[in-house]
Structures are given as C-alpha cells and as structure tokens.
Amino acid sequence: MARRRRGDDGRRDLVVVGNGMAGARTVEEVLERGGSAQFRITMFGEEPYGNYNRIMLSNVLAGLESEEAIFLNSMAWYDENEITLHAGVRVARIDRHARTVRADDGSRTPYDALVMATGSSAFVPDIPGMRTAGRGFHQGVFRFRTLDDTRAMIRYARTHKQAVVIGGGLLGLEAARGLQTHGVDVTVVHGPGHLMNQQLDAAGGYVLRRGIEALGISVLTSARTVRVLGDTEITGVQLGDGRVLPCDIVVVAAGIRANSSIAAASGFLVERGIVVDDQMHALDDQGTPDPTVFAVGECVQHRDQVYGLVAPLWEQARVLADVLTGTDPSAQYHGSRTATKLKVAGIDVASMGTTAPERPDDDHIVISEPRRGLYKSVVVRDDRLVGATLVGDLEKVAPLIQAFDRGSPLPEDRIALLFDLGTAPAAVGVAELPDETTVCNCNGVSKGTIGSCVRGGVASLTGVMDATRAGKGCGSCKTLVGQVVEWAAGGTLEVDESASWYVPGIPYAKAELVALIREQELRSVSAVFAALAPGGVEDAKSKMGLNSLLRTLWGAAVVDERDGRFINDRVHANIQRDGTFSVVPQMKGGVTSADQLRRIADVADKHRIPLIKLTGGQRIDLLGVPKENLPTVWADLDMPSGYAYGKSFRTVKTCVGSDFCRFGLGDSTALGIAIETRYQGLESPAKLKLAVSGCPRNCAESYVKDLGVVAVDGGRWEIWVGGAAGAHIRKGDLLTTVDTPQEVMTLTGRFIQYYRETANWLERTYAWVPRLGIEHVRAVVVDDSEGIAAELDAAVQASVDAYRDPWQERDDPAEPGQFRTALPLTVLPQVPGR
C-alpha cells in the first residue's frame, strides 16, 4: 500500500483537506499517538491562516478577544511537527484512482491516507437584492463564518449604523450582540416563532427573547425577509407582510451547510453531508467504504446525523486517529448525544435532547420566570433524562448533562433536578473544563497544572495544594481544586484524612479537639502540640488556627505565646506586599468627626503615609507604614484598633438611617455603633463583616454580610446571616425578624458565639451556615432548641469582657523586638502612593 517516492523514509503520506477545528484536531490526535513516525503530513486550508477557534469569532466581533488569542496552532506548530501546510490553497478534486489531490494552484499531492475535513459554510437563502449581478454579495451583506467575514463586518460597522440580522439562532444572536458593541442599532429577523428554535422550546425562547431585548436588540419572530433594498448602499429589508425595516447592514446567519462539493465531485456519497461509516471512512457513490479516504467534522453525515457542535467533532477525531495510526484498529464512532452549553449574547443557555415531551407518559417539569430571565425544563421518560432546557441559570447543568449522557439515576423528587435542596453545590462537570481553565485565580493555577502534578505522583489534595499553591490564595476555589484533584486522580486519590482535621498538624476534627483541650486544660499552642500532635511535633501551619481556638475557648485565661500568632496578630496591623503594614483605626459604624479626620491627616503628614485609602468597610486605611513605626503611628492617632487584619470581628457598615434619610425606617447608625462597640475584636474562625441598613434599600449591603441587619416597617429588624460579597458571593439567609435593637444585639452575639464554637478554621459564615442549614442555625440561635442559648450568651459576654485594645501594646510591647524591622536593607516603602 505504501507508495514509493524519492527520498522515501518509509513513512506514508497523510493528506488532510481542511485546516479548521476538525482537521487540525485530527492531526493533533494523530501526533499524540506517535503518528509522525508513520506519516508525512500535508494539510490544505482555504483560509490563509493557521487554524483558529471559530467559536471565538463572536468574541472577536464583540471586541472581547484579539485575533491572535483565538488561534489554536500557530504557524510554528506546523513547522515543529514537520507538517506541510498549504494555506490559502483550495483543493479542487480528489483523484481516488491515482490517489492524488489536485489543488487550484495546479499542484498534485499523492496520498496514502486522506482526510476530508472541509467543514461547513454559511447558508444564504436566495433573497432578491442580496447579490449584485455578476459581483457576488452586496458589499453591505455579510456572512458570519470566517475570520475574514468578521474583519469585514467590523470594518463596515465603523461607518454604518443600522443592521438587520437574518436568523435568530445562536450565530445570529452572537452577530447581533457583536455588532451592537460597535455602536450599531440591531434588529434580529427570525422566521420561526421563537428564538433558537433548534435548541429551545417556545417558552424558553421567550425568556431568551426578553433577555436579548433587554440588551437593546430588537427581535421580530415569525418574520420572513423577502427582499434586500438598496443599490450601492443598502437602505432596508422588506418583510413578507410588506413591512420595510430601514438598515444599512445585513448579516445572514440562517444556518450552515456542510461543504461537500469536493467530495461529491470526486465520486463520494453525499447527502446532507459526506456519508461516513463508524470508522469515519467515506463511502463511495455505490455505498462502499473507501479504505484510504476518511471524513471528519461538520462536513460529515454519520448515521443520518450532521453535527454543528464541537464535542462530536472531538469524538470523531479521536476515533479517526485511532484507526489511522492503528492505535486501536477497531475503534468506532457511534454518534454523540449532544448537550450544548452556550453563552448567547451574554445569556447562559443550555440544551440537551428533546425540548418538549413527546409521549403521553413523559414527565415534563417546567419552571418559567420570564421577569427574572429564568427558564428551566426537563423531560423525563422511563426514569431517564431525555431532554433539558436551561436559560439564564446553568447552576444545575453539569449533573443534568451527566444524567443525560450516562443515563444515571434521577432523584425521586424531579424538582431536585432543577434545584439544590440544601445540598452542597454539585461537582460541576470538572471533566468538561478545558486544561487551560484557571482553577485558582489568586495563584494562576490551571486545571492542566493540577492534572500534571497528580500524574507526577502527588496523590493527595494537600500535597497538590502545597506543590502548586492552588487554593492557597483567597481559598475560595478550594472546593473546585479538590474536585479537579479527584478527577485527575481518577479514583487513585489517597484518602486525605487530614481534610476533616481542624488544623493540618493535629489529627482531630474540631469537636474532638475542643473536647480534648478542655479535658486536658491545654492553654497554650505548644501545650496542644506536646499533648495531641503525633510525636508531639509542632507544625507551623497549625499554629494560627490553634491560637485562635484557644483564645475562643479560654478567653483571658489563655497562655499567650506570640509565636503562635500570624505576623498580623503579633503587630496588630495588616502586612502588605512590600512588608510594610496598613493601619486602620476604629471608626465605629463608619462615623467619624472633624477632630478624628484632622488627627488622621496630621499622622499621615508626619509619617509620610504613601497611600490613604477608604476601605470597603467605611474606614480609613493608612498604607505603607514600616513595622517599626507602628507604635508611634498608633500613639499619634490615639484611636483604637479597627481590626482590619485579624481572623476576627472587623467592622459594621451602616447607612445614615432614620436621622437624615428620607426613607430610613430605623436608626441603623446607632445600632451599628452599638454592635461594633460590644463585639469589637472578637476572635473567630474567619473574619466577620457586618452591616446595618436603615431600610430594605440596603445601602449598607446588609444582605451580603456575615451578619446583616435591615430595618423594616413597623420598627422591626431583619437579621440576615451567611452572606458574602467578596471572593464568594451569596445572599444571606433570613435568620429571623425581631422587634427591638436589644434583640438584635443578643442574637448577634449568640450567632457569633455558635459560629466561633462550631465552624472550622477559616470557614466563613457563607460556608458554615449552608453546611449546618439555616433551619438548624435558626433553631439553635433563635428558638434555643438545644438549650444552649444561655451558655452561648455567657460565653460571648466573657469574651466581650476580656476585650483589650491591642494597640495599647504600643506602650508596653509584649516581647522584645516586637516592632523590629524584618527587612533591614530593603528600601521602603514600595506600596505605591497616588
């Protein structure tokens, strides 16, 4: 079979017609299987580029992505892999008998194996006025398929202002949104009765339409374009009912058609696409598979299906590479169950299987909230998920796709398919994430990096976190990191017993640890290590958590070992990137005075503070203070610490409340000051940020705080807990509504104390409240279901009584060299001034 050629190196010739996503992916798969030892590879691409991600063209159009960013393989990639690329060369014909490919440039290229990956092109209905006689498309008419199309559209949009997009499918909506970002007024004209009718049912399409219209894009459905008006410049389009829509740009996005003309002209069987068998062999016009010619991607019709999505194409490429290289000569493609997860003009859309019930016994669960832009529906047949449609919220998409793909069991309660019923967030399709996805944003660790770390032999979550730093920034990604590690290990993960430990160096969960500490009266960090750590070995990473726990348990009776504290807690200031510190004086409830402001300004002048910044918690931050200057800065300020550094109660944000505000229902400022005065400085498993709002307009953002209080009509106060608006975003749960500020004070203390006693180290309330469940927290804190309310109240009172402003240490340092510089020679400050 191998053709003999001059300089024959024993390798066969593999020719790939098409340099798009399917062609290039197939070659990548072939190379991965060691194919470069078997094949000399030649590729033909009509476009004069390397290959790029066509899906990203909408981002290029919308200006969200540069052209360079969407290229999958650069020209260098072809060189490195010794692939001969004929870019910008169109293949005219395949001569099956001579086994050669004839191109428009007159060249003939012999092949031993040929892959047709010719893709598809925009379908343009025959609408009068769209083409100018003998000159092809009108200059104001665009398709949206290639990089050149995209560039032309961007160029034209600079000088034209009004567009009609024909077609309200995915591509049309993307084009509409993209044009809009160039300042163009856009109307989408769609023939069927609702948008994205291929993927969505009518109700889902309606919700999507409302979202699209909210973006400022006009939508006409059940509307047929019958004529494009205008001569040199387009002036409008005419609809079937006679209406004329004025416009100067027309974009046609009415679907795609497989590029199969070369195949048809070369004697292959073509129906809606090039017909292939399960091994991706192209069939000839007698229906016989050609052993040396294959086809892959959007140009293919397999078992009567033509796919316009990426996932099936990837699956086909893998099978084809297995067959070509002989890696798995019996590999077969059996078709793909397609589930699509899209962002359409910024709106999340997912769809799989059927969009509507088809048999009388099909279960159909629909949740439709057009005003919130939400639509969810599932179709269940014989206990299996056969279809799902989601618009606006894809939180449940991963488990749905899993259930759809694998036919995995469904919950008895069908509604649970669409809602989290108090369960932890589901493992969100980690396997589907591409390798380059950044898992940990703080430290820039990708899924691929974690994967190779695991393959490199690191077999535990903590090991991977240590080696890659993933999850060691703000920590908000830890759950995801854990899922990726688990996925990468594929069941070979060492059971990470330490995951349940309160701190990594002591083998007990919090409850056990607390019991042992109380029982053995361990009052210092070193005593805990000596008594409870394996071999009595201390562990640096456990110290801070233990120190916090001991202070919570023993209050003033703790044996204070300063080396158990993080540097912030040793010097009562927040360490910054250059080793200097930031100083945030207390400003209860965000209220200050001219005198305080004057003093702060004087201190800033005197100490040449490089940056003075208002914090998110309504305070003033003095940044860039060298450690050794902290005591004098505090002394000059003569204000108490604002606790902007610790794992502790930090601040209570307030709005102006009833004193001045026209809408204020309660005196939020006074209540905020009272809460901060009482609970200032309390250690807790993680920082605590609070707020009090004087009315439900929520100016102090109380719904997204660890504990937020909102004044409501009738002099009452709502208490919200477990909210967050930082690394994690969550609206809090309503704990209860009370009649008096005194009740707010009491329940706040009780809530904080219960959190202090039961939360894991560094577990914010937004994780702790859902873990315990708001009903449980409410039962304990409000209804005293466990009969511990009095204990909690007493314990928090003891901590309140033990409060001492840490900045008083300025006059009485706790230890030698407490405020000594740690970087003697570095020129400081480096925190930039403004």
Added chain:
Amino acid sequence: MSAGTDARAVGGEPGAGPLDTVSGPPAPRVTTAGGGGPHVVGPLCEIPLGEGRAYAVGDRQVAVFRLRSGALRALDAVCPHRGGPLADGQIDADVVVCPLHAHVFDLGSGACRTGQDDVTSYAVHLEDDQVVVVLPV
C-alpha cells in the same frame, strides 16, 4: 544608630523622629565589616522563643530563628518569590512559612518546599549569649 535601621530609607530623616521611639532593646551592631566569617549580630534575648528576627550581616540580610527547642537557624531574610520578610514568618522545628504567600522553606537547608528558588542557609551559634552568624568566606 543601629545597624538594623540606618541603611534604609523610611519615612522621616535617618536617626530622627519615630525610629528613636521604638521600644525594646536596640538592634545589634555588626562587628565584622562586610565579607565572610563570623559576625556577632546581637544578644539572644532579642529573639523570642519560636520567632525570627532580621539582621544586617555584612552585606546580607539574614533572618535568625530561635526554635522552641532552643536551637538557632539562619536563612536569607527575603523570600525569593515576592520578597516577603521571612523573619516575620511562622516556624516550627523544620520550616518557616513566608507571611506573604505561604511559601515554605526548610530551616536547615534553605530548600523551598513549594516550588520557589531555595534561599541560602547560614551557620549560626551562640557565644556568651551573643548570636553569631557565619557568612561563607
């Protein structure tokens, strides 16, 4: 003026203002100018048990740590990752954790356990309650 502060440019004129009001014992004097060999950096009592303190030693910045066992360790004072002050890190018997991004360094060898460059470790010992750091010759 102490060796620990005179080399840096902080807010305020050298030797004036806030620096002089820092409480605690004065930072140590360097007894050997530049170069290799032993340097007395200061009395042991400056370094609390379980903590580290930074010193200018010759032309280097060295963090000296006093383990809870009483043993001393000395490493470069600057984390090679983003310049974090290792003397402010938390330690145990084996490692110091940088306070900025939690990179971990072996107190004995200076080897980084979290993928950053290693730091130099120095011999350190006590002579009459004075801490002596030995720079390579």
